[in-house]
Structure formats: structure tokens, C-alpha cells
Amino acid sequence: MNSLSITVHAPADLERPRPVTGGVPLAEGAAPAGVSFFLADPEERSLPLQTDVLGSWKDGSARWLLLDFQARRAGVYTLTWGEGDSPTHPQPVIADSAVNSLTTDALTLVPGDDALVCIADRLDIAFTLGDAEDRICKTAVESIQVETAGPLRSTLALKGSFNAPDGKRLFQFRLRVSVYAGLPLVRLEPFILIDAAEGTLQYFRKLKLNVRPHAPIRFAHIGGDPGWKGDAEGTIRLWQYDDQNYAAEGESGLSTGEKAPGWAEIDDGRGLMSAAVRDFWQQWPKSLTVRPDELTVGLFPIFEEGDYASMEPWYKYQYLFDGNCYRLRTGQARRWQLWIDLDGSGEELAQIANEPLLPIADPAQAIATGVWDDIAPAGSPDMAEYDPWTANLFDAYCHSIAVQRDYGEMNWGDWFGERKVNWGNHEYDTPNQILIQYARTGDPRYFYWADATARHMAEVDTVHFVNDDLARYFDENWGRDTYPSRPGMVHQHAVGHVGSFYTVEQVRQLFEEVGNGSYLCLDPFNLGHVFTQGMVRHYFLTGDPFVRETTETIGDNLARLVEDRQFRFMGTTHCGRLTGWTLLALAAVYEMNFDDRFLGAMKILADDALADQDEVCGGWLIHPMAYDHCLCKSARHTGMAGFITAVLINGLSRYYLLSGDERLPDAIARAVTFLDNDTWREDWRDWRYTSCPATGPTHQPGVVMMAHVNGVRIAGKAEHLRVLRAAWETKFERLLETPKPGPGQGKAYSSLMYGCPETIGLLAKRS
Structure with missing residues (x-):
């Protein structure tokens, strides 16, 4: 049908x-x-x-x-x-690429004379940066184009740079502006990419989006409990200081509250207009300021030295601040969403911004298409126990974010506490785990959370630009001739998400204080922490062009690394994760448009992995293993960590499912058998950590469960299914009790959920 x-x-x-x-x-x-x-x-x-x-x-x-x-x-x-024609909207959007204008029956959007865009001959939109000396740095537009020309939604895209008063280019900005047929709504997506020609860190005092009515503002209302309402005669400012405190100050005095809703209403004499910022308090600091001539949205609002000196722990929050300046690492990006309604309330607009309506495909039909792998929709008879179990784990994840206060301009969307002091950067692909639940349930709450996580991965954790200073910083500390510093690298879990804010020695001392090992997690060359499937699925659910751009950049970097044949993927103690996660990352990018380049890169990796697979035992035998994978004194054991072997199995399995390479089924079956012979403990109903028999249990890690799912699907071995079922029953029973919030709960959620939908889906079919 x-x-x-x-x-x-x-x-x-x-x-x-x-x-x-x-x-x-x-x-x-x-x-x-x-x-x-x-x-x-x-x-x-x-x-x-x-x-x-x-x-x-x-x-x-x-x-x-x-x-x-x-x-x-x-x-x-x-x-x-x-066949046939769909009905048309009575007042469709008219997009004119010749003059870069968008027209609806409610408004016309055109490039501005002294602003970026003009809306309805009523509002100008500008983007203003205050540099480290608080000099006003205006935008220089380099390109304008109609990005989307549709009858119901059209989008204008601007690109350029912030320039200092002396003409020096600072870094890139973009602005996407969308309008909707018959509606007085405008969606603005301001964006910055830190692509400065010099410096590892870039400093600035403020960044704001200016909404300037052509007529003076007579009346203003800033939402909050309490908020502010009155004549716009002076300056009224609401400053969301952190996730628990805001202050609203005007001529009538000061009021304070906790979580501001992020909307404002203004009356310019032609009626009430409103503006709303998505995830306002979650992305603190933020501000809304009203003066007679403009409404200003403080994306990075100005602050004074010492304002954030008490934010603790310092390694979690203070990396963003230096004196009275913000600092961002070269290569990072930031985006925001702001809605404007020319004829509506701020409260309603905030709901549109924070809970946009979604077209949610029927879960059973969506899963039947094959794009979500072989999983079962929620509500199926065999899912009666699993559905509340997985919902409970997700609630625990969300609760932990709130209890730990994992919020902030650079933090929202991520989770904190990996190795006690690191931001997680979504190890085990948190967006993908949450989006799978969205597909299974059709619950929009899952999408809203996954959207924040995917955007964080694309903007904060990915290296989008490398100048000479950043390349020198990488190369002098961790560089290798076989992996050039370039866009498309991805940072693993790290202090400040991407490092660089504190010296290597400061981070080393911090790690010693909390009892961490010697590996500081600061370099972007670790391929064992590159995840793209969640971002690719996010792109397909949203059409977000920047997320697509990001995944393509990551894919290009990985493909070049494989094609150059200089980087050593196999033969080291972590080769399974290097090769396995790279295979999975390339597979997701390949599925965007089935570009054979990425499949070819996967074949090279598979060739190397098969060449190193032991023909007798079926595993990958590395000696010596990593220092923490075998602590034996008289002699070190040979092998790998079980989860690392599993990641390699999963990568090879994905390549097989996409390519049909006939060499893989037997290789995968032998590898899963090796994994069980090497690490499975029947008395534990669990796998031990590594090939070393002195290591302890792992509590049924998701990647190992997924390796068995792949083994059963591809090779059909009864013993693999038996072990998988035994491990699943133990894992399920153990997690009936809600995990407690705390550092690293995000990693716990992602690693626990990895492979769970696929496992329960397989076991339900094989019951």
C-alpha cells in the first residue's frame, strides 16, 4: 500500500x-x-x-x-x-533568487541596507560582536542565496565574517532565515564558526543578535516568574546567569528567578511582536535586553571579571571564561534558534521554538522500511517488559542531566563525568541511542533530547577548521606524521570538550588529583571515539544542512586517512576500536548517498582486518596488550579487550551488510566464537574485560551484545544465540532498578543502550 x-x-x-x-x-x-x-x-x-x-x-x-x-x-x-498534483497553498511563499527575497502574504524578507535582513519593512536583523577590547565588530556579508525555495517554507542563507574596526577578519558567521506560507513567523538560525587565521583560542566579550524595529518600542514584556512588563523608556535586561538563576533589571528595580522561558514581546505602534530563543536557560549565559530602539538577544551576553569565578567545579564550567572575556577554541562552531512572530504572544512562540511539531512516522511502518535496523516497535507483545525498562533508563539519564546541572552554552546536549572530570562528547553515540527510541515509540520527547545531542556533537566536538597555530598545538603535543591535522577530526571525551583551555600540565595534575590514569584525552587523533550514525539519522529526520556538512567533513577525513595508507589501523592494542568505529562511521556517511568512495575505504579496512585475523583461533592476537588490559607481573597476556574485539566485529558486520562481501560471514562467526572462548564466564553469565584471566566482569556491555546479534544474524550459530540470551537475561534483571544520577551516567546510558533494541528484537524473533 x-x-x-x-x-x-x-x-x-x-x-x-x-x-x-x-x-x-x-x-x-x-x-x-x-x-x-x-x-x-x-x-x-x-x-x-x-x-x-x-x-x-x-x-x-x-x-x-x-x-x-x-x-x-x-x-x-x-x-x-x-501520479497527480498535490493541492497548493492559497498564498504560497514566493522566492526570488534574482534579488534574494522571500515573500508571503504576511511579510516580505529582503537583504538589509544597514542590517543582514529586513522583515516586513518593520524589523531589521543585525549580528554584532564585541571583541576582547569590546570594540564593535560588524558583519561583512560575502554571499546571500535562496537555500530553499518552496511553496510552504523558504529559506534565505547568508554567509560572511565579523571584521574588527581596523578591517581585520575575525571569524565566520552564517544566518539562515526561514518564512512560512500564510504565517507571520520567521525562524532565525545565527551561527558562528571559529575560523580565525591565527591563534588556538579566540577571545571576545559579547555576541548578540539585534532586532531593530523601524519605529520606537513603546511597550515591552519579558517572560519570567517574575518577568518584566512596562513602557520601554529605559533599558530592561534579563540575564540568565546560570541554569538556576536569572535577574531582570529595569527602571523599577531588580527581580530574580530561576529558569527564564526566553521570550519577549514588544509593541512598536503597529501591534505586538514577540521573539523566543530555543533552550534559553539550558544554554546559559543568555540575556534579553529591551531599549526604545531595539530588542537584543545576548547569545554570549557581556559579563564582568569574577562573575563566574565561583562556578564549581572549575574544570566543568570555567573553561568558557577568561577574565571578562569568553574564549572558544579555533575550529568550533555554535548555532542558535530564534523565532519571531509579527502577530502573536511570546508564551505561544516559546512553545513553537522549544517543542516544534514533528511528522512522526508510524513506528511499525518506519521500522519495516529497514532504515532503523531489525528492531521491534514499542507496544509489540514481546516488548511488554522491555518498553518500561528502556523508558526507565532514559528517565534516569534525563534526571542525571538535571541533578548534575549539565547545562551551559557549550555544554547543553552533552553529559559530564567521564573519568570524573571530562565532558563525554557522546561516547557510544548518545544521539543514535535516543533516536532509535524515537523511532520505536513515536514519542517526540526522545527527538527533542536527541536533537540537542546531535547538534552538540556537530558543533562543539568536531574540528571544522585548522589554522597553523592549532595544527602546531596538536602536532607538538600529540602529532604523528601519518595523521595530518585537518577538518573532520573529532574530539573524544575531554576537559572543556576539546581541550586547549588549560595547559597539558594543568590537566595532567587534575588527572593525578582525581586518580585518573596518564592518558589525558586531549588530542583529536583518537579514532576510537568517532560516531556518525546518530548525526546522519538526525540529518534525515531534520534536513539540517550543517549536520550533513559536518558528517561529510568527518567522512572525507576518515576516507583520506584510509586511502593514504600511512596511518596504521591494525596491529596495535586498540586496533579493534580504531578499525571498528571507523568502519561504522564510514558506513553511516556512505548511507547518506551511497557514494562508493566510502564503501571502498571500508573494503581497505576489512582487507587489513581479515589479514590479521588468526586463522586458528579466529581472534586478533596483540602482544603486549594495553598497560591497563593486563596487570600481570611475570608475563603479559596476549589478545585484546573483549569490547574492542566486539567493536571490530560490529564494524566488519556493517560492512558485510552493505557490501555482501562473501569473505565476512565465516570471519565474523569465528571472531564471535573467539570472543566467547576468550572472555565469556558461564558462572558470571558475563564476559570478562580482556583476554587476561585476572580481569573482572564487564556487566554485559552493549557493543559485545551487538557483536553477538551480528554473529547470529550473519552466521546463525546456535551457541552465539545461547550466550546472548544468557547475558541479556542477566543484564535485564540487573537494570530493573533505576540507576542513580551522578558523573558518567550519560556514558552509562549510551553504553548500556547500545545494542539493546537489536538484541531484544532478535531474541523476540528467536524465542
Whole structure:
């Protein structure tokens, strides 16, 4: 049947339609190239629909489809496809690429004369930076283009740089501006990329987005409990100092609160307008300032030296601040979302910003397309015990974020506490684990959390630019001739997410104080912590162009590293994770558009891994193992950590499923057998940590469970299934009790959930 059920969760009794944007999957061959798509609302009335094919199957049929439509109510909508024309919106967006304008019946968006854009001949939007000396650095636009020209949503994209008063280029900015047919709504996505020509760290005092009405502001209301409301005669500022405190100050005095909602309303004499910032308090510090001539959104609001000196622990929060300046590492990026409503309340707009309506594909239908692997939708009879179990683990993850206060401009979306002092940078691909739950359940809460995690990975943890100073810093401390410093490297868990904020010696001393080992986690060359599948799936669910750009940059870096044949992937104590995670990362990028370059790079890695696999035992025998993988004194054991062997098995399995390489089934079966012969303890119903018999239990790690899932799927060995079932029963029983919040709970969630949906899906079928 050529149809897909789509659920929209929306507040009751909407006074006007709201935009809905998101991706849905389709089965191979179901929607051939060139078909038309149609949408019906819960009353089976045809609706205007805008579509864009984000990814295709190899036969050219649509694999992921981005939908844009408008919804007035919650319910089940129906997507169909075939021949014919979809109904049009009575007032579609008109995009004029010749002059870079977007026009709806509610507004016109054009490039500004003394601003970046002008909205409805009523508002100008500017982007202002205050450098380390607080000199005003304005934007220089280098390019403007209509990025998306659609009847229901169109987007204008600007790109340029901030320039100092003396003309020196500082770093890049971008701004994406979207408008919607028939609606007075504008979505702004300001962006910075720290691509300065010099310096490892870049310092500045403030960064703000300026909303400047053409007429003076007469009245203002800033949301909060308490907020501020009154005539806009002086300066009114709400400053979200941290995740628990804000202060609103105006002519009438000072009021304080905890978590500001991040919206403001202004009246310019032509009616009430509102603005709302997504995840306002979560991304502290933030500010909203109203003066008679403008509303200012402080993305990095100005502060004074000492304001954050008491934020503890210092290694968790204070890396962002230096004196009275912010500091960002060269190569990082930051983005925000701001909505403007020319005719609506701030409270409603904040809901639009923070809980956007989503087109949620029916879980059973979405999973049946094959894009989510072989898992089972929530609510299936065999999932009666698993569904509350996994929901409980997710609630524990969210609770831990709140209890630990894992918030902040550079922190929101990540979790803290790896090795007690590191930000996690989403080891084990947190976005992917949460998005799988979104696909299984259709619960939008999972998407909202996964969206924050994927954006964090793309913006904060990935190296987008390398200048000579940053390359020298990397090379002098950790460099190797076989891996050049370049964009597409990804930082593992580290102090300050990417290091560089404190000296290597300071971090070494910190590690000694808390009892960590000697490995400081500061370099970006560790390929054992590169994860792309969550970001790729996020792109397919959102159409986010920057997330796609990021994953393509990572994929290009990895492919070049493999193709150059200089970097040694195999033959070292961590070769399984280096090769395995790289295979999995390349596989996800390959699935974006099935570029054979990435499949070819995977084949090279598979060739090397197969060449090193022992023909007798089926494993990879490394001597000596890592210092902490065998502590024996008289002689060191040979082998690998079990989880590292498992990661390699998983990477090879993914390559097999994409390529059909006939060498792999036997190799995978022998590798899983080796893993069990080497580390499985029947009395524990668990695997020990490494090939060394003195190491302890691992509590059924997700990657090892997934290796057995792959072994059973590909080779069908009964013993592998038996071991998997025994391990699963023990793991399930152990985690019936809710994990307690604390440092590293994010890693616990990701590593625990890794492979769980695939395991329970397989066991349900083989019961």
C-alpha cells in the first residue's frame, strides 16, 4: 500500500496552524523517482505539502523524504504517493533568487541596507560582536542565496565574517532565515564558526543578535516568574546567569528567578511582536535586553571579571571564561534558534521554538522500511517488559542531566563525568541511542533530547577548521606524521570538550588529583571515539544542512586517512576500536548517498582486518596488550579487550551488510566464537574485560551484545544465540532498578543502550 501514517502531537485548540517540518523513511522501491506525494489530515482532507528527497535507495526510489506542511490539530495524518498534483497553498511563499527575497502574504524578507535582513519593512536583523577590547565588530556579508525555495517554507542563507574596526577578519558567521506560507513567523538560525587565521583560542566579550524595529518600542514584556512588563523608556535586561538563576533589571528595580522561558514581546505602534530563543536557560549565559530602539538577544551576553569565578567545579564550567572575556577554541562552531512572530504572544512562540511539531512516522511502518535496523516497535507483545525498562533508563539519564546541572552554552546536549572530570562528547553515540527510541515509540520527547545531542556533537566536538597555530598545538603535543591535522577530526571525551583551555600540565595534575590514569584525552587523533550514525539519522529526520556538512567533513577525513595508507589501523592494542568505529562511521556517511568512495575505504579496512585475523583461533592476537588490559607481573597476556574485539566485529558486520562481501560471514562467526572462548564466564553469565584471566566482569556491555546479534544474524550459530540470551537475561534483571544520577551516567546510558533494541528484537524473533 502506497501510504504512511504520520502522527502529529500538538496542543489542543490551536487558533492558527503551525509549521511542521521533518523527515520520514520509505521502503526501497515504494516511491520511485518522479512520483508525487499527497497528505491528508485526520478528517481525510487534502493538505498542501512540500517535499524534498533527502536520500534515495540505489534503485532511485525515495529513502528519506523531508515534509513541510501546516497543522491545526493533533492526530494521524496520511502520506500517499502516485501520479497527480498535490493541492497548493492559497498564498504560497514566493522566492526570488534574482534579488534574494522571500515573500508571503504576511511579510516580505529582503537583504538589509544597514542590517543582514529586513522583515516586513518593520524589523531589521543585525549580528554584532564585541571583541576582547569590546570594540564593535560588524558583519561583512560575502554571499546571500535562496537555500530553499518552496511553496510552504523558504529559506534565505547568508554567509560572511565579523571584521574588527581596523578591517581585520575575525571569524565566520552564517544566518539562515526561514518564512512560512500564510504565517507571520520567521525562524532565525545565527551561527558562528571559529575560523580565525591565527591563534588556538579566540577571545571576545559579547555576541548578540539585534532586532531593530523601524519605529520606537513603546511597550515591552519579558517572560519570567517574575518577568518584566512596562513602557520601554529605559533599558530592561534579563540575564540568565546560570541554569538556576536569572535577574531582570529595569527602571523599577531588580527581580530574580530561576529558569527564564526566553521570550519577549514588544509593541512598536503597529501591534505586538514577540521573539523566543530555543533552550534559553539550558544554554546559559543568555540575556534579553529591551531599549526604545531595539530588542537584543545576548547569545554570549557581556559579563564582568569574577562573575563566574565561583562556578564549581572549575574544570566543568570555567573553561568558557577568561577574565571578562569568553574564549572558544579555533575550529568550533555554535548555532542558535530564534523565532519571531509579527502577530502573536511570546508564551505561544516559546512553545513553537522549544517543542516544534514533528511528522512522526508510524513506528511499525518506519521500522519495516529497514532504515532503523531489525528492531521491534514499542507496544509489540514481546516488548511488554522491555518498553518500561528502556523508558526507565532514559528517565534516569534525563534526571542525571538535571541533578548534575549539565547545562551551559557549550555544554547543553552533552553529559559530564567521564573519568570524573571530562565532558563525554557522546561516547557510544548518545544521539543514535535516543533516536532509535524515537523511532520505536513515536514519542517526540526522545527527538527533542536527541536533537540537542546531535547538534552538540556537530558543533562543539568536531574540528571544522585548522589554522597553523592549532595544527602546531596538536602536532607538538600529540602529532604523528601519518595523521595530518585537518577538518573532520573529532574530539573524544575531554576537559572543556576539546581541550586547549588549560595547559597539558594543568590537566595532567587534575588527572593525578582525581586518580585518573596518564592518558589525558586531549588530542583529536583518537579514532576510537568517532560516531556518525546518530548525526546522519538526525540529518534525515531534520534536513539540517550543517549536520550533513559536518558528517561529510568527518567522512572525507576518515576516507583520506584510509586511502593514504600511512596511518596504521591494525596491529596495535586498540586496533579493534580504531578499525571498528571507523568502519561504522564510514558506513553511516556512505548511507547518506551511497557514494562508493566510502564503501571502498571500508573494503581497505576489512582487507587489513581479515589479514590479521588468526586463522586458528579466529581472534586478533596483540602482544603486549594495553598497560591497563593486563596487570600481570611475570608475563603479559596476549589478545585484546573483549569490547574492542566486539567493536571490530560490529564494524566488519556493517560492512558485510552493505557490501555482501562473501569473505565476512565465516570471519565474523569465528571472531564471535573467539570472543566467547576468550572472555565469556558461564558462572558470571558475563564476559570478562580482556583476554587476561585476572580481569573482572564487564556487566554485559552493549557493543559485545551487538557483536553477538551480528554473529547470529550473519552466521546463525546456535551457541552465539545461547550466550546472548544468557547475558541479556542477566543484564535485564540487573537494570530493573533505576540507576542513580551522578558523573558518567550519560556514558552509562549510551553504553548500556547500545545494542539493546537489536538484541531484544532478535531474541523476540528467536524465542
